[in-house]
Amino acid sequence: MDTSVNLLGYRLDNPVIPASGTFGFGYEFAEFYDINCLGSISLKGTTLEPRYGNPLPRIAECPAGMLNSIGLQNPGVQKVVGEELVKLAKVFKKKAIANVGGSCTEDYVQTVEYFNHADNIFAIELNISCPNVKCGGMAFGTDPTVAGGLISAVKKVCTKPLIVKLSPNVTDISVLARAAEDAGADAVSLINTLLGMRIDLRTGKPILSMKAGGYSGRGVYPVALRMVYQVRQAVNIPVIGMGGISTAYDVLEMMMAGASAVMVGTANLIHPFACRDIIAALPGAMEEYKINSLETIIGRAHHA
């Protein structure tokens, strides 16, 4: 039984990648289990300068998921490359994906340049879809012209394959996916979180200090699946599917929708062993549906 997949020329033992922002820089999870079972890791979103992020509260629960408004807290790219990646390399023998955020084109470009020289990074994921930062973030990801301009600028300096992470907070995500492809993106990943809100019944005020935040978790899965299906039809570059994936069956379904690999996010926060358990359950789920090789089911739903 073959769980391996090819992603941008890099062979993953399995398609399961912890999503950015739910797995830190990876090494802390090595205290819980051997993280070498993972296909790869998408690291915590990194910006040029260190960021604290938004005031607390940054978390609110929902019936089938959660809202977050972290605001890209990270120690800045110099510390990430100089310290965090070094710590990761000690416990993770595979290559990871660096996730890059920013407030302006120059920020993104400079941050990407730092990662060009990082040996344990095989691809860059460009976050143009974070709903929790005032400048940049989602602002880059909702207008196809603006997104295209940023991606072209980054592509000029980026020496590694470039993945563009898309926002679901648009009327038609396939328009943004095509803009990314046209501007030179090597792959797209989707979906980032959906904008949401909760109000505290006792105070009558929004729970989050930023009022709104990004909704993720099992509740978004069917939305994410539909968008992955739609984007698969719209572009010819690989699609990485994410949004509410919690089981091995979810992985199979997302791949049938068109995902070449998947990212698992909120599940890691609910259960620290989620990715390990999903990977362990994959062969059994494949056997149940008579799948010998995972790569053969990518986009199967489109051939029906």
Next chain:
Amino acid sequence: MECRKLIIQSNRPLNAAVWEMKLYGENLTSAPGQFIELEVPDCCLKRPFSVADCREDVLTILYKVVGEGTKKMTALAEGNKVCALTNLGKGFDSSSSVQPLLVGGGIGAAPLYFLAKEFAKKGIQPVILLAFRCAEEIYYMDEFDEVGNVLISTDNGSLGFQGNALDALKEYSPNFDIYFACGPLPMLRALAGFSDKGQLSLEARMGCGFGACMGCSIITVSGPKRVCKEGPVFAAGEVIF
């Protein structure tokens, strides 16, 4: 951190809002100031609760019913199995204190019971200042009495000193080398302003409880720190309120 299934040994109300839950698990351990993340049926995220006691495989939490999750917890019965992440966070460092003062506000008194018992084991009787809004909100009075010298303050004066924790502290002015506090943020802020010879246990809305999501990061003099991982206990002079 450990991820395990625990068996509910008892779950009972202590007053109108505060409940006590005892959880059994083989070789269950914890340190004062640490917390657990408890899975609640039909809730997406686990809930963080400080450990109020832990001995002979039984861990006690005291919880205030404030919302959907804690309401559901009151329905859990003896013998039910629940998933929990245990041994989370960095607790109190009580090693160098010989004349401790414990200050608890509301449900924040919970972890101080565990700490008071640790002092009692070493033959040290801490002064325990418990601050509540009113006498009806007091819980574990007998338990605290057994392990320390209890001082009470209530906002409405229905028991003990009338006023908040800091006013009571100034009034009673007990001698101490280090104070250990847990309670509402305004209380902790006031205490930190009063004296930096203390350790504060902070509360925060958490996503994961084990350091992954950055949902509970606070600002300290040495940069951002996670309440769940570097905390929940911080030096009083460390936190930037």
